[in-house]
Amino acid sequence: MAGMVEKRGLSHWLTHAGLILGVLVIFFPIWLAFVASTVSQQDIVRPPMPLLPGDQFFENYRRALVAGVNAPVAWMLFNSMVMAMGIAIGKIVISLLSAFAIVYFRFPGRMLFFWLIFLTLMLPVEVRIVPTYEVIAGFGMLNSYTGLILPLIASATATFLFRQFFLTIPDELAEAARVDGAGPMRFFVDILVPMSRTNIAALFVILFIYGWNQYLWPLLITTDPSMNTIVMGIKQMFPSGDDLADWPVIMATSILAMLPPVVVVIAMQKLFIRGLVDSEK
């Protein structure tokens, strides 16, 4: 309803102009990276670089994907995909099982377990860098997918989210399952999981982005370039010392590194927003 508050005319257009300006400023760094990924090194090292795309698009992306600097970027994309999927799926499975146990059973140590999970919120990787690295090294998991994924799949947030959701499910469903002689696992697989699918999907979007964008952990435990993930691998492409960086390839890699999570956000915007709001509760 157009009331007194919204008036057409000058202020309406100023509103649009302000927003468009905001969008342009926020887009600029990405636009520049894209342009840099389509021109030659000569265009970049003689500033100012062009602000419109050049004709080296295929050449730069081919060079990045096939050769890269330390390792082919195609490999790093694959590693990131494995890590992001592993973390997202691992967190969801582990949290569904835990939430099911604490909502639908009474067992000794239940409250202790609940508090243990809560405490993990206070222990981000950044706080326990060296000892966690030592544990992984002790297990011989450096430079492995297991090492990349396993330490990150505990999730207090996801467990609380599923717990919250299970508590809203009517008791009659569990009652009916019991009367029908269905065991707890049957109830879990046939009723609880299908009912949670929207929550699972929303959480998956958030966790995929979380896993894909990990930086510190892969930086610590992947010393072998062929195990690098793409997000942490970009920095490794810069030469040490005064040598000139291969900017077109680095920028092509940056674009490739942001593409999967950005596509996920845009394609699944509704689920993404829901997941974001849910996981902050």
Add this chain to the structure above:
Amino acid sequence: MEKRVTFKGIWLPILLVAPQVAVTGVFFFFPAGQAIWQSLFIPDPFGLSMQWVGLGNFEYLLGNSFYRASFLTTAIFSVSVTVVSMAIALYLAVLADRLIKGSGTYRTLLIWPYAVAPAVAGVLWLFMFNTRIGVVTWYLGQLGYDWNHVLNEAEAMGLVVLASSWGRISYNFLFFLAGLQAIPRSVIEAAAIDGARFWTRFRTIVWPLLSPVTFFLLVVNIVYAFFETFGVIHTITGGGPQQATTILVYKVYADGFVGQDLGSSAAQSVILLVVVGILTVIQFKYIERKVHY
């Protein structure tokens, strides 16, 4: 809240929580315990034995001017990132909220930088402000300003703040816009009928009603600036120049991993643990209220 209907059994639920218990035990609690334990020792130069020093590492740290400087750096950095990203997001959200149609389109255009990793954002900003080839550096040079974040401490801080705030605008915008749209139109229209201009309406009605969202975002953004901006610092400045951008988390990494000073790094971890603890309690105290209302 508890379920009335539950299933019988003790071993099944224990089996169900076992994976989570194993992962948290091995990768969370054991390393955290190690950090606390190691913070009480100094390893000898060859790493062969450990010498008990009690709280010596903490005393040393708190007396160390670099460490105290890192606290101040972290405070300046976190507050700047929070203020910059929230102010821009609020400005854009207020504009988008004024539109009857089209706010959804702007939302789509503005939310996706959220998906860009802090480390990638760091590389993008480093490219724009590169001292030799950066476009922004070049144009600033044309205007007579000599940008050099490699040498200038204030410029280095400014650059990591901008790069860290950039992707965060999306997140704050989303929550501000939702908060604004939840304010009943009738209240604002009533004020408008009473003759209140836009700025008066914003100050007396919108801003107070928005305060729960603002407070929530304040806490969340501070946590973000503390712990999730490592990638930005590592890609752009590496903590320099002269430790001007060495935030606490970066220092734990630099001392423990690069400098191999295990006792000090462990003590820093313990101090950070206390900081996270406090932030988490604040977050939960507030969020509990939000859930119940």
